[in-house]
Amino acid sequence: MSENKPDKVMKTILLIFVLAALAGCQNDTPMPARTFVLVHGGWHGSWAWKKVTPLLEAQGHRVVALDLPSHGADKTPPETVTLETYIQKIVSVANAQTGPVTLVGHSSGGMFIAQAAEQLGVQKVEKLVFLDAFLPKNGQSLFALAGQYDPPTPGTPKLSDSFIMQGPVIALDVEKAVPFLYHDCSAEDVAFAKANLGKQPVNVPTQCIAPLATSHSPFFSNPQALADLLIQL
Numbered sequence: 001m002s003e004n005k006p007d008k009v010m011k012t013i014l015l016i017f018v019l020a021a022l023a024g025c026q027n028d029t030p031m032p033a034r035t036f037v038l039v040h041g042g043w044h045g046s047w048a049w050k051k052v053t054p055l056l057e058a059q060g061h062r063v064v065a066l067d068l069p070s071h072g073a074d075k076t077p078p079e080t081v082t083l084e085t086y087i088q089k090i091v092s093v094a095n096a097q098t099g100p101v102t103l104v105g106h107s108s109g110g111m112f113i114a115q116a117a118e119q120l121g122v123q124k125v126e127k128l129v130f131l132d133a134f135l136p137k138n139g140q141s142l143f144a145l146a147g148q149y150d151p152p153t154p155g156t157p158k159l160s161d162s163f164i165m166q167g168p169v170i171a172l173d174v175e176k177a178v179p180f181l182y183h184d185c186s187a188e189d190v191a192f193a194k195a196n197l198g199k200q201p202v203n204v205p206t207q208c209i210a211p212l213a214t215s216h217s218p219f220f221s222n223p224q225a226l227a228d229l230l231i232q233l
Helices: 005-028 050-058 083-095 109-120 142-147 174-182 186-196 223-232
Strands: 035-037 062-065 099-108 124-133 163-166 168-171
Touching: 035 050, 035 083, 035 109, 050 062, 083 099, 083 109, 099 109, 099 186, 109 124, 174 186
Parallel strands: 035 062, 035 099, 099 124
Antiparallel strands: 163 168
């Protein structure tokens, strides 16, 4: 016997309500807790993440905002800092966390998390997030990448115009740097950044990314390093 029209309408309405309720339950399901390792860029420190950290933690995630060597509270002598020093700090911090991590690199931090991820492998690194950051190719240095983004018009101000070379470090002429770094930030945040910006060890921006320091034929020259890298992918 066929159903009459009112019964069909009621069942359709009931089905809509059930589907809507299920959708609501799905939307209310909290995201699984993750561990974020936040890596700042040049001249900055863990203080750069002071607004983001509590927002992530409020959603139940674990957040580790680190100071790269010779930045923030880290007192490593700048003349001893190299790109590898940065990488090993990130690797160490990531390995100290339970389970996989999401590496977030801001600005030049993109170079550092890319290199660190190759050592950590996919079992440890859940995701890589490049936040307005550099994504290097083998053989590229930070200075080489940054130069690609200099304005093409002669006489136009560049971020590098704010660099002040001071032996083993590069300081910033903060007033010149503000339009490049914080043009859409509040006066309060700009003042906070000015008070906390540090100096950048000069060795790091000049060194090139090179996951395997070999010729075009690593399967001959360094097969163990190649095998180790492939296993981690």
